[in-house]
Amino acid sequence: MSASGSGESAGFPQTGRPPTSKAEYVHETLRREIVNGVHPPGASVNQEEVATRLGVSITPVREALRRLESDGLVTYRAHHGATVSGLGVEAAEELRMLRAAVEGLTARLAAQRITEAELAELTLVHERMVADSRTGDSQAMAQDSRLFHQMVADIGGPAFLGAHVRAVRRNNPILETVSRWKDPDNVRAYLDAHGRMLRAFAQGDADEAERLMADHIRAPGRDEVEAER
Numbered sequence: 001m002s003a004s005g006s007g008e009s010a011g012f013p014q015t016g017r018p019p020t021s022k023a024e025y026v027h028e029t030l031r032r033e034i035v036n037g038v039h040p041p042g043a044s045v046n047q048e049e050v051a052t053r054l055g056v057s058i059t060p061v062r063e064a065l066r067r068l069e070s071d072g073l074v075t076y077r078a079h080h081g082a083t084v085s086g087l088g089v090e091a092a093e094e095l096r097m098l099r100a101a102v103e104g105l106t107a108r109l110a111a112q113r114i115t116e117a118e119l120a121e122l123t124l125v126h127e128r129m130v131a132d133s134r135t136g137d138s139q140a141m142a143q144d145s146r147l148f149h150q151m152v153a154d155i156g157g158p159a160f161l162g163a164h165v166r167a168v169r170r171n172n173p174i175l176e177t178v179s180r181w182k183d184p185d186n187v188r189a190y191l192d193a194h195g196r197m198l199r200a201f202a203q204g205d206a207d208e209a210e211r212l213m214a215d216h217i218r219a220p221g222r223d224e225v226e227a228e229r
Contacts, residue, residue: 022056026064029054034073034084035170036139041086045074071171095172096217103149103165104214107197109156111209114201118155122148122201126194133191138181145181148194152213190216 030050033039051061065082068074074082114122125148132140146169154162180186193216200209 021060023060023063023067026050026054026056026060027067030064030068031071031073034068039084041084043084044080045082045084047081073171095168099165099168100214100217102161102168103153103217104210106153106156106161106165107200107213108206108210109161110152111156111201111204111206114155118151119198119201122151122155123198125151126191126198129194130191133187138187141181141187145190145194152197189219193219 030039030045039045045065047058047061047065051058054061065074065076069076069082073085075085076082125144129141129144129148132144150162150166150169153165156162157164181190193212197209197212197216200206200212
């Protein structure tokens with residue numbers, strides 16, 4: 001496993017709260033690196049390298065890997081060690097359909113519940129993505145896209161659905177999302193979808209908001225269309 005370029009090789013990662021143990025520190029660091037695509041599906045996890053890089057012993061690394069295996073982010077095979085997991089074609093499609101249904105519902109509810117302040121904050125995220133599209137910052141756009149979707153989920157489903165969407169994303173990271181934002185055609189299509197969603201939220205059009213969100217999630221990127229051809 002290669003060293004991370006995140007600049008967090010020493011000290012605890014910035015996760016919004018201090019980790020309670022070295023094992024949690026290792027778990028959060030590796031989880032974030034996997035989600036961000038630093039370690040792609042199929043990459044092996046070298047326990048000694050991780051321990052040295054993060055300044056801990058092997059024991060918290062092993063504990064962290066067990067937690068990552070429970071999260072579904074790594075798999076462990078006897079005599080082979082741990083490797084980063086990847087979704088199969090059927091699982092990825094099933095996850096996309098689940099997200100389309102659940103996040104479509106959160107968009108419907110958001111259109112009915114969103115406040116002016118929340119709409120303004122969501123619009124700022126979209127405008128930041130538009131600005132990043134001009135410089136080609138695909139990583140920033142991917143991160144803000146995840147934020148945009150989670151904000152919609154939290155606005156529409158504060159009691160349950162927001163937490164559900166967060167858990168699905170946490171345990172089933174779609175690493176291809178990052179690469180999709182490197183394609184200008186995808187960027188234009190995705191930003192257009194987000195912009196139309198904002199208009200539906202502003203107009204309180206629940207039917208349109210749900211349709212736009214579901215179609216947006218179901219729509220394959222240009223790379224997937226070309227692969228099918």
